[in-house]
Amino acid sequence: MPKFSKSPWVMHYDGSSCNGCDIEVLASLTPLYDIERFGVVNTGDPRHADILLITGGINYHNESVVRQIFEQMPEPKVVVAVGICACSGGVFRDCYNIKGGVDTTIPVDVYVPGCAARPESIIDGLVQALDVLEKKSAASAALSEGESNAQQS
Amino acid sequence: MKRTIVPFGPQHPVLPEPIHLDLVLEDEKVVEAIPSFGFIHRGMEDLASKRDFNDYLYVVERICGICSYMHGMSYCEGAERIFGVEIPDRAKYLRTIWCELSRLHSHLLWLGLLADAFGFEALFMQSWRIREKILDMVEDSTGGRLISSVNLIGGVARDMDREMLAGFVAQFDKMESELRSLTKVFLKDSTVRARLFEVGALTKTDAILYGAVGPMMRASGIELDTRKLGYAAYGDIDFDIITSSGCDSLARCEVRIGEIFQSFRIIRQAVDKIPDGEIYIPVKGNPKGEATVRVEQPRGEALYYMKANGTRNLERFRVRTPTFSNIYSLLKILPGAQFADVPLLILTIDPCISCTER
Amino acid sequence: MAGIFKFTKFALKNLFTKPATRAYPAVPARQAPRTRGAVQVKIDDCIFCGLCNRRCPADAISVDRAAKSWTIKRMSCVQCGNCVLNCPKKCLTMEGAYSAPDIEKRNELFRKAEAPIPAVHTLAPAPADGKAIAPDRVLVIDMTSCVLCGLCARRCPTGALNVDRAAGTWTVDRTACLQCGNCVNGCPKKSLALVPEKDHPTVETYTKNAAPQVESVQAPAAPITAQPAGTEGITVDLSTCILCGLCVRRCPTSAIAVDRKAGTWAINRQSCVVCGNCLDVCHKHSLSKTTEGIDTSGVQVYTKTAEPKAEPAPAPTAPEPSASTETTAPDTPVGNGIAINMDTCVLCGLCAKKCPTAAIAVDRAAKTWSIKREDCVLCGNCIAACPKKSLSEDEIPLLETYTK
Structure with a gap:
């Protein structure tokens, strides 16, 4: 049984963010905060990723992009909305091009508040996401075991 | 020769921002680049008609997280010009110091991302490690690492007293010597040079023709810097305009590194010359009139136009950001480049797509 | 000169220096004294004016005046500090610690302790025209107990109340009324209330049925209502009282009169509303509330028996050594x-x-x-x-x- 929480692979995508939260996500990878000591690897390919870190709100242009990335990620997967814009639209929620936070398009598992979200908050959010990932992995493993038992009998 | 079209973006591992380019390739050489932007467009100028002009300041700060301080400062400067108030001198010097800290953090960020783009991850980590010290200084003085929320129409909200400023300057000596060794790697190491030398050349004529601004223009030999206009306290401070005649990516690297050391010099002078006094004068009433402000963002010259009609909402707030001008230069240098150099070339203009698309 | 291995010096130094990493979460998060984290409210000082709601660029704060609650959406607050800057009561502060990440978007609600919990709790959005009317509560007064002291008008932050003692009227402008409750809390006679009634005009004047009182400063006034015996009243301890007259100035109904030459302190019990302003202001703590010896029929006068302390001593003592250059006249007392x-x-x-x-x-x-x-x-x-x-x-x- 693979333990995902020992080395989750993270993918970061910016959907209409001001770059503040993206820079803080990158800063989490740099020596001062260093999420790599938890085994986290930053990958560019959604098919390699377990956790999706999304910043910025959803607008009409990037809605389909975000949904496609989400669908390309293999199960079990966790979505972490980093920053207030990703949680609820932030100061831009009245703009004509913004639909809202990330949860208008894809299901979000952890919300990380902050404008720009501090690297420490992102680490906290990641740790919570790992718990959710473990639960999902255990649930899907139980499901597949049940199926294979049903097939055998 | 057969041509292939490769879609680059909006999700790609090398750049933190979503842009989309359709690259037309012949073998590995880029023949044409067709851009498709708009992923970060939020509609901020329309928001000016819905928000009180005092509260809109907090929206303007969030146009971009990297250039955030100067956006907020320029908005306040424009509003102050419409009201016709002159802010106290101490506030001007404080704004200058924060502007230069913002420039330092932006250039160090760019150096790190450039190193990541040509594969030298250790340089990326070292640059950002030094950058964290600047961010600690910004957090100690304003309360936020990137979004500072310290400007107000009429001055600044927080003061930096003598001990705080002396503490910052005391750290600069060590940082400068570390940066000298680090930038020597960027400029002198032969593997780095192989990736940067004669890549993405933009001649002086083309730079003027395509309207390049900022370090992009200064690396092609044009000696212009909007800070010499004398806004905030720049009129009293002595600094050089860094130019280079190389016209390629290495020259742009040289120019930005030169600007880092000039920023240290400017902050030291500002700390010596800062006068005592008030930092804020209250401004009452609604604005009525127009104002144009030009500032030197880390990426180049930014132009802000504000129009107010006496109500609490601004009628127009238009920003022309430096990346908007530099994109044409990008589309000029991409054809003829190798496919593997494309991320590097996009980074060499120091793109800030969220500023451009707002 | 271009060369190879220019990074070696850095790499070797890295091997022998201590790590640059802040081992969060083993060490606590870095917090500067000025770090802008989460917004906190001192709910007891809040008057529910709703300015923070109007000023918030992310619309994270909601204020329910009827239910006396203040709610913040932690996942919408961008920590700009605009609400803290604009709060008229300074009851909002910015704490250094950020809100924690969560698996769902929670709102945090703060409610004033004495407020009754309503049956239906609604979060009303701020009215778009900026006027402050909660359609279900209006300010009304019971004129039988009102003594026209004017304390409510003084405490109103928007100037919505007007009290005319000469004419005997009390007027409210309900378009300016914020329903903050300052007047209700401050009325010494408990004549005011915020009630869920409808069909009150926007500007309403109430008149006292009894004959109108003429305002006089020192002369006793005609009785308004007969107060029963055993009522609480203000009394003075003249051994400590210095007849400074501060209580005269602070009395909202001008019930006190002080005569320094005669050494008397007089109070008109009919005008006195026992609000306690004079107790608050007396430096010598000579005044107190008591139920003994209070004659509520009219004016009570207290006379100082001892010599007042302000008289100069008859003979000067040895001349004081003084450092400042004042000319000492020979007959200076x-x-x-x-x-x-x-x-x-x-x-x-x-x-x-x-x-x-x-x-x-x-x-x-x-x-x-x-x-x-x-x-x-x-x-x-x-x-x-x-x-x-x-x-x-x-x-x-x-x-x-x-x-x-």
Whole structure:
């Protein structure tokens, strides 16, 4: 049984963010905060990723992009909305091009508040996401075991 | 020769921002680049008609997280010009110091991302490690690492007293010597040079023709810097305009590194010359009139136009950001480049797509 | 010169220096003193005016005036600090710690302790036209108990109330009323209330049924309502009272009169609303509320039996050594008075501002400090106000002018 929480692979995508939260996500990878000591690897390919870190709100242009990335990620997967814009639209929620936070398009598992979200908050959010990932992995493993038992009998 | 079209973006591992380019390739050489932007467009100028002009300041700060301080400062400067108030001198010097800290953090960020783009991850980590010290200084003085929320129409909200400023300057000596060794790697190491030398050349004529601004223009030999206009306290401070005649990516690297050391010099002078006094004068009433402000963002010259009609909402707030001008230069240098150099070339203009698309 | 291995020095130094990493979560998160984290509210000071709601660029704060609650959406707050800057009661602060990440978007609700929990709890959005009317609560008054003291009008932050004692009327402008409840809390007779009634006009005037009272400062007024015996009233301890007259100035119904020459302190029990303002302001703590010896039918006069302390002593004592250059006239009386040390005095003028009888004058240009001894009531306000502790009460030659 693979333990995902020992080395989750993270993918970061910016959907209409001001770059503040993206820079803080990158800063989490740099020596001062260093999420790599938890085994986290930053990958560019959604098919390699377990956790999706999304910043910025959803607008009409990037809605389909975000949904496609989400669908390309293999199960079990966790979505972490980093920053207030990703949680609820932030100061831009009245703009004509913004639909809202990330949860208008894809299901979000952890919300990380902050404008720009501090690297420490992102680490906290990641740790919570790992718990959710473990639960999902255990649930899907139980499901597949049940199926294979049903097939055998 | 057969041509292939490769879609680059909006999700790609090398750049933190979503842009989309359709690259037309012949073998590995880029023949044409067709851009498709708009992923970060939020509609901020329309928001000016819905928000009180005092509260809109907090929206303007969030146009971009990297250039955030100067956006907020320029908005306040424009509003102050419409009201016709002159802010106290101490506030001007404080704004200058924060502007230069913002420039330092932006250039160090760019150096790190450039190193990541040509594969030298250790340089990326070292640059950002030094950058964290600047961010600690910004957090100690304003309360936020990137979004500072310290400007107000009429001055600044927080003061930096003598001990705080002396503490910052005391750290600069060590940082400068570390940066000298680090930038020597960027400029002198032969593997780095192989990736940067004669890549993405933009001649002086083309730079003027395509309207390049900022370090992009200064690396092609044009000696212009909007800070010499004398806004905030720049009129009293002595600094050089860094130019280079190389016209390629290495020259742009040289120019930005030169600007880092000039920023240290400017902050030291500002700390010596800062006068005592008030930092804020209250401004009452609604604005009525127009104002144009030009500032030197880390990426180049930014132009802000504000129009107010006496109500609490601004009628127009238009920003022309430096990346908007530099994109044409990008589309000029991409054809003829190798496919593997494309991320590097996009980074060499120091793109800030969220500023451009707002 | 271009060369290879330029990074080696850095890499080797890295091997031998300690790690640059902040081992969060093993070490706590870095927090500067000015770090802007989460917004907190002191709900007891909040008047539910809704300014924070209007100023929030992310619309994270909601204020429900009826239910006396203040709600913040933690996942919408961008920590800009605009609400903290604009709160008129300064009840909002920015804490250094950020809100924690969560698996769902929670709102945090703060409710005032004494507010009743309503059956239906709604979060009403701020009205778009900026006017502050909650359609279900209006301010009304019971004129039978109202004594037209005017305390409610003074406490109203928007000036929505007007009290005319001469005409006997009380008027409310409901378009300006914020339903903050300041007047309801401040009324000494508990005549005001915020009630869920409809069909009240936007501007309403109530009139007292009894004959209108003529406002007089020192003469006793005709009785308004007969107060039963055993009622609480204000009494004075004349052994400590210095007849400074501060209580006269603070009384909202002008019920007190002080005569320094005669040494009397008088109170009109019919006008006195027992609000306690005079107790708050008396420096000598001579006033108190009691139920004994209170005659509520009219004016009660208390007379000082001992000699008042402001009389100068008949013979001067040995001449005081003084450092400042004042000319000592041969017949200057010596007695108990306010003494000043001109060496430490900076001529700031705070003592002149605080003097209730305007006895002190400070001339910065001429560098003089002067006092009219017959107006000085030795209340001690100036001594308390002096930032340089230059003033004191002492047995001194009672000069009137001192120069630096």
